């Protein structure tokens with residue numbers, strides 16, 4: 610877990626990617642990527658205020674020939690024709706799903722880097738059904754928060770329930786699995802005995818995590 614969140618996102622991008630940075634906020638990801646050598650980036654946000662700060666930051670770094678800014682709710686106003694990669698980070702799963710549900714605009718996109726602030730199983734399930742396959746997941750610990758950044762490529766992939774829940778097993782994620790294990794054990798203690806389904810689901814997650822701990 611040597612990265613911080615933004616570094617991890619940028620580490621999954623190549624200079625040759627033609628990137629739309631959706632919900633760019635102050636354009637830190639776009640700026641990092643441009644500094645890495647990318648030639649064409651579109652930084653978008655739904656809020657004009659955020660985009661104005663983004664424009665200022667881009668100008669301060671002298672990157673206005675590489676990074677273009679556009680106001681848009683998700684992909685609504687975006688011409689995606691000449692892009693092949695989307696970065697979408699720092700939002701909740703329902704917003705990400707809403708944005709990426711635009712199948713027509715998504716057509717040219719072959720690679721998506723996504724970091725959701727919640728409900729990763731729902732996100733993995735959605736991306737799977739949308740025809741994207743997990744290539745890599747990076748988990749970072751920043752300010753006492755675990756963030757999962759997922760690299761997707763357009764491809765079919767069959768995921769087991771456990772992989773939808775936690776991603777693929779990674780030996781270096783013991784600290785993260787320990788954190789999840791403690792979290793679910795604490796929740797389980799608080800769930801009343803009569804909530805049989807909820808308790809069953811929690812026990813299943815605990816069992817999976819215990820197995821991974823022992824690997």
Ligand SMILES: C[S@@+](CC[C@H](N)C(=O)[O-])C[C@H]1O[C@@H](n2cnc3c(N)ncnc32)[C@H](O)[C@@H]1O
Nearest residue numbers: 631632633634654655656659681682683698699
């Ligand atoms: C917490 S910031 C994350 C910024 C940056 N992507 C990052 O990961 O650090 C979320 C940004 O998403 C933008 N946003 C939220 N909903 C959006 C939408 N439907 N379309 C475009 N941008 C959106 C917000 O305005 C905000 O700037």
